[in-house]
Amino acid sequence: MRTWKGICAYIVRTWRGLETYQKAGVFILLLLITIGSLAPWIAPYDPLQTGTPFQSPSFTHPFGTDNLGQDNLSRLIYGIMNTIKIAFVAALVSLAIGVSVGVYSGYYRGWREDALMGVTDLFLLIPSLPLMILMASYLEPSEWNIVLVIGFLWWCPTARVVHARALQVRNQGYVRSALALGYGGPYIIWHHILPNCKQVIIAKFTMGVALAMLAEASLSFLGLGDPLSITWGSMVNLAYSCGGFANDLWWWYLPPCIMITLTAAAFFMVGGRKNEGRRWQI
Amino acid sequence: MLSGRSFILRKILRYCVIILIVITLNFLIPRVMPGDPLINVLGEDAALADPALIAKLELKYGLDSSLWDQYLDYIGALFQFDLGYSIDKSSQVSELISENMCNTLLLILPALAISSAVSLLTGSWCGLHRGKFLDRLMTPASIIIYCMPTFMLAMIALSTFAFHLQWFPLGHQSSSGLSGLKAFFDTLYHLALPITVLTIIGISGKHLVLRNSVMQIADEDFILVARSKGYNEETIVKRHVLRNVLPPFIAMVALNVGLLVEGAVIIEIIFSLNGMGTLLYDAVMYRDYPLIQGCFLVLTFTVLISNLVADILYGLADPRIRDSARCSEEIR
């Protein structure tokens, strides 16, 4: 694995292992990321450069302009990296907490498990949007506050799924034999429990990024997002609050929504394992 | 059955603890957050409102007294349903919430019922007939809808059906000046589009989970044994598959209530129905913290109570849950 050739072999092996819809998902994501990272060169205009507002789609402005005359298409392209970055980091935060809570309570049973799983159930039960609204409204709106809010509230589904899988792995013979060989908790978690939870973790991570993107969109739609940063959610919020939706400027609010759905669906496809033998994992 | 009753008691105790934690969370967040505690508690309009009102409210909340006393009379106030005073709307939060809550329930309950029923039908059908036309259509469709942000679906529905095709009104709860049966049909006519949008969101969330459970159950051994005993497919599906899909269905409907509540909040904003959504939206717009906390508390209570009911039903439906062996100390 260390050598460059090893890594390529690993990538080819996993690529061949993927199913068609997973390959489609990876392809869409790669396309989006390349466009997003090349934004400064590809985007026709500078997203912050103002001009005549409310223009309808024309050759110069394929998606028209918003209330400050900024070109929607270039804002859309610049929004790719921001949205995916926020969703990715938020999902990473919730993944880190979720996996550590899940594996820790899955392995060290007893009161530790009851306590941690109690907290997880607590957060699972509370509807996440109102809680996020409550938290976000207190922190002054900025990108990183949204990441913290989503990250700290979305680890419960991951924790619950990883806990169930860790429990299942823990009762297998090879974990008991490793215990009988005198190995301690950390060794067993690192060598046996985490690798066997890998599949669940990857599925939950990709799902987490998709859901984090949707949550970020909802939050910024409600006006809790960072108005300065260009994300698709804030574009829709701008469109909605400045009358874009009222007088049916569909070219203003529809493209960001479609991009959100496309990216979220791509993440879903990459993560979901749908095969006849075992079922689609939500 | 002793284990049945003790199971229900333990569940209720667990939910009381969770509700207490939620209340404490709701109490602590404003007092912990950075910024001026007075504003954090009373909302940003506190700075503008006249000082006499502020003094009265300060006295009422006892902001200067110790955190513990504040907590005690916060809980005391809760028992009399006094959720605080909203300066922006200049009325008691509890009154505001009580009217809007019934509008939101008017939106959520039918959506919950219809989406559960429909997703049970489509989920079981697609689970049993994999690869058939409906399965190949429903599964990708429900993923796409599940990935769609809620406001997108609402916006599209409103602009196409209400704005372009004029089939439905453009929003608002109901046209005023009507009473009795005509009022009912009028609100129904107004609420038809939002309820369908919320139902579609509900179905997309539930269909896949149900399809998974049905597929899993259909591959169990006892289905093959039942088939080997000569039961025809209908009785096997009716008696075994659907009966066994009940517990996961109940659990999933409970978890899905939270999703529907979120959807309802956003749909109300777009369809400008005066429910909890618009209330929350205005509260956020003007940073009216007592109102935000009030909405949060009430929404969370509804979700918690529905989950409590679902947990108890789940326990009754599946005997294995009631006496699952909980070996406290495991192999270490």
Place this chain on the structure above:
Amino acid sequence: MNGSVLSVRDLRVNFQTNGSKVSALNGVDLDLAQGESLALAGESGSGKSVLAFAVLRLLDDVADVEGKILFEGEDVYQMAHGRLLDIRGKGICLVPQSPGTAFDPLRKVGVQISDFIRKVEQIDAADARSRSITEMDRLGLRPVKDTYENYPHRMSGGMLERSLIACATATSSRLVIADEPTKGLDRRTKDIALSALLSTAENGALMMITHDLTSAKRCERTAIMYCGELVEIGPSESVIEDSVHPYTKGLIRSMPERGMTPIPRRVRSDPGGGCRFYSRCNEASEKCLFHPDLRMMRGREVRCWNVDA
């Protein structure tokens, strides 16, 4: 065909597992007369359970099945679906292999048994309930009142196995196929289960699939299977006591009470054209490269070249 409950002619079953074709049964011929009990013994993977499922035609969407299976003269694979449904249960009753997962977890065990009896015997619920209670009592599931109301997850493997057997013995089905009924049972419950199963053989027929030769001895005839084909079939006493086929002899010798000497080497996954036991047989000769067929000798049929008449 006269009076034979079940006759299997040249049954071949092939499974399609991710591309490769795995043949579970190739060319099994079997006859089961009225009132007779046959034990089907063999190592795991020799296709015993596949035969049971093939007879009940449960493999339709999983494997392709060739050959004829006649149940009371009627070919199961040419039967109309309706006729097949009332053959399963009423005609052929299967006691499945893993008792733990054979019952619907959400319904009481007693209710499931009496419900099955009601369907097969077309009697009303009260009679079915009383008959299932007497049957459970006969199988030692005391106290019957509790076990009737009990859920499957609360019962031990042995009790579940006996409830499954109660399903078979309570109804007057003409053929009972029991798949490993004595697996995991202790001595006492094994005797109860076996005697109950053998009692059903009087008015119908019993085919017992097992890998434990001591319980095979209690049936009238025994058939030994290896790699999906019958290698020796005859009266139990002669097959087990003075077995002829090298594989049966090896199997008997590896029993704990018979010296526990194992059969050398391993089952080969692609046994090739000749005799399937060729790679492990120490009496093999060059004749064994051609596939032997069942020949009648010393009162039983054997599939081996080197055995003199």
Place this chain on the structure above:
Amino acid sequence: MLTLENVSKEFVLSSGRRFNAVKDVSLDLNKGSVLGMMGDSGCGKSTTALIACRLLNQTSGKILLDNMDVSSHRRKALSQFRRSVQIVFQDPISAFDPLHTIRWSFSEAAAASGMTAEVQSERQDELCQSMDFPLCLLDRFPSEVSGGELQRAAIVRSLFIKPDYLILDEPTSMLDLSTQAQISRGILSIVQNDSIGILWITHDEALAKAVCDRILYMKDGMLVQQS
């Protein structure tokens, strides 16, 4: 000698029902002999096995290793004790981590007692030869190997670090007759030349008589008879 003195174990079910799986069992295991334990399913055999190798703490009773009380050992001393008592479980398929090859599992066992590479490979060949485990399967994943081979490999792994005692929890009940005979013969040969104490748990009467010097009979968690 490994002795259990009136050990009992009580599980608390979530519905509050208390279920004691093992009631006041005491047995002693001396090196070089095979002690059998018979009983029907659900009589607490496996729980006693887990307690004997200290994977599960007993509710009451003492465990002595060469009459030195080890019941209250924790951390370092506990893992030291565990290296001297190994256990092989009933289900061969779950005995190996599906993500690692069998060779990796053997090296994990070797690393537990700090064996160097060549000591490990020499020990590995010796054990594989005595248990008749084909060396060509070493680099395979558990899913590519049959149940009988996996059980042989599990026994090789448990004997890797020369334990004083080996507990077999129905090792061959999921295997067929000839594999069972092969594995039993292999174990008996190892008992002779390595003089290991074996606790063999089974519900097959004939196997117990053929293999064990002494047999204990258990019923509903209690020792009822010895022969």
